[in-house]
Amino acid sequence: MRVLAAMSGGVDSAVAAARAATAGHDVTGVHLALARNPQTYRTGARGCCTIEDARDARRAADVIGIPFYVWDMADRFHADVVDDFVAEYAAGRTPNPCLRCNEKIKFAAVLDRALALGFDAVVTGHHARLGPDGLLRRSVDAAKDQSYVLAVLTREQLAHAMFPLGDATKAQVRAEAAARGLAVADKPDSHDICFVADGDTRGFLAGRLGAAPGDIVDAATGETLGRHEGAYAYTVGQRRGLRLERPAPDGRPRYVLSITPVTNTVTVGPAEALDVSAVCADRPVWTAPGLELPMECQVQVRAHGEPLPATLVATPEGVRADLHRPARGVAPGQALVAYRPERAGDVVLLSATITSASVAAGPGVSAGSGVSGGPAVSGGPGVSAGSGGSAGPAVFAGPAVSGGGAG
Amino acid sequence: MTYLDHAATTPMLDEALEAYAATARDVGNASSLHAPGRCARRRVEESRERIAAALGARPSEVIFTTGGTESDNLAVKGIFWARRAADPRRNRVVASAVEHHAVMDSVAWLVAHEGAEVTWLPADDRGRLDPAALRAELAARGDEVAVISTMWANNEVGTVQPVADLAAAAAAAGVPAHTDAVQAVGQVPVDFAASGQAALTVTGHKLGGPVGVGALLLGRDVPCTPLLHGGGQERDVRSGTLDVPGIVAFGVAVETAVKQQQHFAATVGALRDDLVERVSAAVPDAVFNGDRAERLPGNAHFSFPGCEGDALLLLLDAQGIACSTGSACSAGVAQPSHVLLAMGADDDRARSSLRFTLGHTSTRADVDALIAALPGAVERARRAGAVKPAR
Numbered sequence: 142m143r144v145l146a147a148m149s150g151g152v153d154s155a156v157a158a159a160r161a162a163t164a165g166h167d168v169t170g171v172h173l174a175l176a177r178n179p180q181t182y183r184t185g186a187r188g189c190c191t192i193e194d195a196r197d198a199r200r201a202a203d204v205i206g207i208p209f210y211v212w213d214m215a216d217r218f219h220a221d222v223v224d225d226f227v228a229e230y231a232a233g234r235t236p237n238p239c240l241r242c243n244e245k246i247k248f249a250a251v252l253d254r255a256l257a258l259g260f261d262a263v264v265t266g267h268h269a270r271l272g273p274d275g276l277l278r279r280s281v282d283a284a285k286d287q288s289y290v291l292a293v294l295t296r297e298q299l300a301h302a303m304f305p306l307g308d309a310t311k312a313q314v315r316a317e318a319a320a321r322g323l324a325v326a327d328k329p330d331s332h333d334i335c336f337v338a339d340g341d342t343r344g345f346l347a348g349r350l351g352a353a354p355g356d357i358v359d360a361a362t363g364e365t366l367g368r369h370e371g372a373y374a375y376t377v378g379q380r381r382g383l384r385l386e387r388p389a390p391d392g393r394p395r396y397v398l399s400i401t402p403v404t405n406t407v408t409v410g411p412a413e414a415l416d417v418s419a420v421c422a423d424r425p426v427w428t429a430p431g432l433e434l435p436m437e438c439q440v441q442v443r444a445h446g447e448p449l450p451a452t453l454v455a456t457p458e459g460v461r462a463d464l465h466r467p468a469r470g471v472a473p474g475q476a477l478v479a480y481r482p483e484r485a486g487d488v489v490l491l492s493a494t495i496t497s498a499s500v501a502a503g504p505g506v507s508a509g510s511g512v513s514g515g516p517a518v519s520g521g522p523g524v525s526a527g528s529g530g531s532a533g534p535a536v537f538a539g540p541a542v543s544g545g546g547a548g
Numbered sequence: 549m550t551y552l553d554h555a556a557t558t559p560m561l562d563e564a565l566e567a568y569a570a571t572a573r574d575v576g577n578a579s580s581l582h583a584p585g586r587c588a589r590r591r592v593e594e595s596r597e598r599i600a601a602a603l604g605a606r607p608s609e610v611i612f613t614t615g616g617t618e619s620d621n622l623a624v625k626g627i628f629w630a631r632r633a634a635d636p637r638r639n640r641v642v643a644s645a646v647e648h649h650a651v652m653d654s655v656a657w658l659v660a661h662e663g664a665e666v667t668w669l670p671a672d673d674r675g676r677l678d679p680a681a682l683r684a685e686l687a688a689r690g691d692e693v694a695v696i697s698t699m700w701a702n703n704e705v706g707t708v709q710p711v712a713d714l715a716a717a718a719a720a721a722g723v724p725a726h727t728d729a730v731q732a733v734g735q736v737p738v739d740f741a742a743s744g745q746a747a748l749t750v751t752g753h754k755l756g757g758p759v760g761v762g763a764l765l766l767g768r769d770v771p772c773t774p775l776l777h778g779g780g781q782e783r784d785v786r787s788g789t790l791d792v793p794g795i796v797a798f799g800v801a802v803e804t805a806v807k808q809q810q811h812f813a814a815t816v817g818a819l820r821d822d823l824v825e826r827v828s829a830a831v832p833d834a835v836f837n838g839d840r841a842e843r844l845p846g847n848a849h850f851s852f853p854g855c856e857g858d859a860l861l862l863l864l865d866a867q868g869i870a871c872s873t874g875s876a877c878s879a880g881v882a883q884p885s886h887v888l889l890a891m892g893a894d895d896d897r898a899r900s901s902l903r904f905t906l907g908h909t910s911t912r913a914d915v916d917a918l919i920a921a922l923p924g925a926v927e928r929a930r931r932a933g934a935v936k937p938a939r
């Protein structure tokens with residue numbers, strides 16, 4: 142096959158391209174220039190957007206012995222990923238830009254162009270398995286698995302995707318890179334969002350959205366516990382950075398339960414109020430064929446989150462996952478990804494965008510609890526009762542993004 | 549492989565390669581006083597004389613450098629500094645809008661870091677400069693101008709400039725003029741003394757010499773502040789131990805290329821005309837860029853509406869055909885050509901262009917291979933262009 146390898150300058154995409162070439166494919170390497178001005182994004186080689194990364198990618202292509210080009214995708218990336226990222230936060234949701242980049246850039250803009258130019262597929266260094274059966278599965282390396290940020294791909298997109306690293310652990314990838322003479326073998330992984338300098342998401346958003354001070358309100362009493370500089374800086378489940386002026390009445394730590402852009406309010410409450418057992422999501426993408434709802438499966442509600450047993454049911458807007466055990470820190474805007482556990486690797490069944498989460502399944506409870514309405518997660522006192530508050534508090538340092546800037 | 553990128557770099561001439569090999573083993577620093585040093589010195593000076601003779605300069609006017617980029621930097625910055633130091637009112641550079649980056653970015657650097665002012669001379673839709681515009685600029689504020697830089701021939705679209713008229717305008721105003729003749733030497737007649745220029749850039753690797761060696765021809769009375777300080781080897785205007793085998797091979801290449809210039813222009817020019825005709829027949833809506841008459845014999849340049857030059861390059865490369873979208877670009881993002889934009893092309897037309905350049909090793913088979921691959925590539929690139937996001 143004639144394949145186009147997206148090469149970020151990192152070790153994963155370099156080895157992926159090399160594996161594709163070794164497998165006998167006619168490989169062409171492409172580095173996607175995503176920054177409008179590379180210098181204004183972060184400096185230093187961190188695996189995504191800098192001139193150094195482009196050089197690393199080019200050097201890797203030279204070593205592999207494949208043609209290499211730079212494609213300017215900055216305008217598309219800005220419109221579809223960066224602007225979307227800002228808009229999602231402004232709407233009180235927590236987006237995953239890596240997922241969006243896969244959906245809109247790597248397997249849309251880049252893939253379309255590649256197909257038009259006569260290529261058959263796009264190769265990336267994502268850690269996920271994609272077999273001849275067309276099913277997307279978790280990587281053998283559970284810690285590096287990126288199926289969550291790929292689950293949004295449609296079957297048509299997957300039909301033109303190639304993930305040569307799915308059966309390798311990260312350690313194996315690095316060893317193979319060294320054995321192949323690729324200088325990026327020990328280049329550090331990228332963790333942060335590639336377009337946010339220094340990982341300072343809050344500062345980035347503040348620069349885009351400006352200061353928008355508002356109240357931090359206690360869910361139980363309605364009392365104002367403090368002020369914030371912009372509701373967009375918060376993510377459901379977050380504890381750090383709240384800087385409450387007054388302790389909550391019961392003196393226990395407070396977590397962000399919901400964000401309400403309309404009133405510019407951040408609602409906080411005790412850890413157990415984060416517990417939800419029904420997660421609603423819209424815009425479902427049916428990754429695997431032949432699925433019927435309701436269905437038993439496992440769901441994952443954020444990058445690197447643990448799999449949760451659930452029953453998936455159909456709703457007018459899309460799907461709802463009724464969790465068998467309550468879970469914490471479910472943020473609207475993140476993806477709900479359903480998996481079917483299998484020995485050969487958990488199979489991705491479906492992906493959808495979380496709109497709300499509530500304490501109990503069934504109509505009525507989660508109704509009207511959309512992000513733009515009232516608190517999305519908890520209604521107030523008493524709601525958390527019986528929700529298994531014995532589990533330790535979930536602590537989130539900040540937005541649950543990541544998923545790796547592979548590709 | 550079909551190599552249609554001789555303007556980027558052209559293969560070394562056999563004569564130059566042999567001269568290089570014959571000298572490369574010998575030790576000797578041309579500045580040393582002992583026998584090996586004297587031998588090196590003699591070779592350097594013979595080469596200097598050869599180049600001077602071939603290009604209508606005096607040997608003392610030949611300053612060896614590492615190539616076109618250094619010569620352009622030295623001429624633009626060096627003459628600017630020296631002239632402004634002598635007369636602080638002379639704080640302006642006049643340069644054309646179609647210069648190579650080695651000149652453009654030197655000028656931009658002077659503006660950004662030295663407080664210089666700049667006048668960019670416009671080009672017409674064929675890339676030609678208008679001597680009247682230079683005359684008008686010099687009439688308006690000639691006493692502010694430190695240096696003028698206008699290229700002999702354009703590296704992208706191949707347009708040959710009215711060099712004599714431009715030099716005459718500069719001379720009338722008493723302002724030293726530099727010309728970047730990197731693409732011109734060996735393709736069109738170049739005579740430094742007759743040109744009336746104060747300084748002229750030439751580089752080895754565009755005319756059959758090695759990469760990394762070139763010269764600035766600098767008139768004896770033209771003030772120029774050095775960029776590089778050290779041993780003062782080259783007339784105190786340029787320091788650094790001389791690259792003896794490189795300089796020897798460069799001298800042979802210049803001499804050979806100049807000797808063969810008429811033959812080159814006739815044969816390569818005919819091949820180029822054939823290429824242009826056949827490209828236009830194979831892709832009827834291809835737009836020919838540049839001037840048909842005042843043009844380098846090796847250059848053909850087209851825009852292919854609806855295509856991205858980058859996509860065409862990729863597709864042709866995959867079929868073993870090497871060409872260019874303009875000047876070679878590093879790992880960064882390709883920008884639309886400033887030359888085409890200066891010629892009034894819009895962004896799309898600038899991005900849809902491709903340069904084919906022929907040289908001393910080109911054959912009819914190269915043109916055949918291009919014509920066989922081009923229509924399919926254009927069709928493909930057009931399809932890919934259709935999915936291109938709107939800018």
Ligand SMILES: Cc1ncc(COP(=O)(O)O)c(C=O)c1O
Binds near residue numbers: 556699731875
């Ligand atoms: C017109 C022109 N000037 C200057 C240069 C730079 O010359 P060199 O590669 O020797 O530094 C080039 C080559 O790209 C050129 O085409």
